[in-house]
Amino acid sequence: MSKQALEVIDQGEGTACCSGVSAAPLDEERATELAKVFKALGDPVRLRLLSMIASREGGEVCVCEMTPAFELSQPTISHHLKLLRQAGLIDCERRGTWVYYWVLPGILDRLAVFLKTPTDAEVLA
DSSP: OOOOOOOOOOOOTTOGGGSOTTTSOOOHHHHHHHHHHHHHHSSHHHHHHHHHHHTSTTSOEEHHHHGGGSSSOHHHHHHHHHHHHHTTSEEEEEETTEEEEEEOTTHHHHHHHHHOOOOHHHHHO
């Protein structure tokens, strides 16, 4: 397993990341940024963790609620959550003994816009 740290992509409002993959070829810098995010998502455990967090009513989940869903140790779950944090997909806060996680606002929408192909109406507009 790689010990390489993932850089957080720019999360500012109005980020120019929203042009889709089919709108124009990616430049090298943008491709590198997105590859780090998709690398973090390229693991079934991390996809499940992100889904658990994103689908949670109230928008946040305690690590103590996620760990039992996996046949993995708590340190392994924490490692996967750290990679999702480093990729700029989630954030967390320690409250006493436990750590609570949530999906960063807008990140999933920005990824969805990037992956979306234009409809015929959008192409003609």
